[in-house]
């Protein structure tokens with residue numbers, strides 16, 4: 001099913017007129033520092049700021065309110081000043097698609113910045129399973145890396161996401177699937193997003209896990225992704241356990257240890273090949289950080305233990321990396337690293353240069369891996385009918401010229 005929500009396409013050639021087009025900046029998704037700065041900007045005295053940040057935090061991240069009016073322990077006068085200067089907007093939904101298997105994919109439009117010809121778009125995916133619900137979020141618009149099997153890689157980076165745009169994906173998903181603990185307390189909604197009958201009160205969490213496996217290379221947007229995950233894991237708000245947050249990287253080696261020290265979530269590595277010559281083609285960042293260096297960084301990952309294993313992702317490409325010799329090489333390569341192996345059936349996209357391995361071959365490959373002691377490693381493709389599966393994400397954001405991208409961090 002495809003559900004297209006009411007959305008007005010951004011006029012492509014309209015010249016922005018500051019007073020009309022500048023929307024109020026949103027507070028939804030900001031960290032404590034961002035909220036404190038926003039309060040300072042409207043004249044809240046410094047001695048009050050900590051307390052006010054605490055109040056905002058609870059409303060935004062424990063209750064998920066979408067209106068300042070709902071913040072009943074904040075004076076009317078201050079609520080008025082907040083509402084005059086700021087919004088609680090989430091990223092704007094362009095489309096919401098619901099797969100036959102319950103997977104939902106949102107195409108989201110972000111506010112346009114000064115140099116951007118039109119508003120950039122990203123995708124977020126919710127994958128419900130019997131024992132968990134996983135939200136797959138994006139960290140960048142597009143990706144600077146060009147993994148040859150990945151749809152996102154065909155889209156050049158437009159820019160890094162802000163902290164509020166990363167956290168905003170979680171808020172929006174919880175809005176859409178009715179996943180706030182005290183839904184009835186959320187107050188008068190000021191947007192149209194509450195009309196949906198799917199949004200029933202729920203005392204149980206639907207989104208239990210977060211994976212940074214959407215568009216982008218999260219370790220190339222290090223600070224913003226880190227700060228966003230600190231908001232997501234704050235026990236006074238969204239309260240996701242760091243054990244239920246997984247960052248997936250193509251292998252930005254210098255940032256792996258730093259991520260462990262500063263964010264301390266679970267880690268997944270997009271390995272996909274057991275030899276450098278093949279990995280150079282599939283995951284070209286390998287030319288910069290080859291397999292041996294990548295695995296050394298994994299061995300040194302802070303907090304690594306049998307209870308906290310690294311997940312190695314391995315996409316199954318027919319005739320490319322799926323021989324049983326490669327299965328054995330994979331097992332040998334990971335010896336001594338507390339690891340899980342995730343075999344991902346390749347998800348094709350229009351024009352993709354590979355085919356998914358035959359199911360029998362995936363099973364044979366999995367058997368070698370299983371015999372080496374790694375349990376149930378094949379990831380069932382989800383949401384394929386709506387191109388929501390791994391590596392199928394690609395928004396139509398405009399590709400900027402190199403000179404225009406100068407401000408977009410593209411990693412070291």
Ligand code: SAH
Pocket residue numbers: 147149150151212213214215216217218248249250269270313315344345346347348349390391392
């Ligand atoms: N940039 C990060 C995270 C986003 S990609 C990374 O590369 O790890 C999330 C996962 O989907 C990665 O393991 C990636 O290799 C995998 N992937 C990409 N394209 C895919 C495709 N077409 N089919 C299956 N998996 C894919």
Ligand code: SF4
Pocket residue numbers: 143144145146147150151152153154214215216217250270391
């Ligand atoms: Fe970027 Fe990851 Fe896709 Fe590679 S697999 S192009 S790193 S999003």
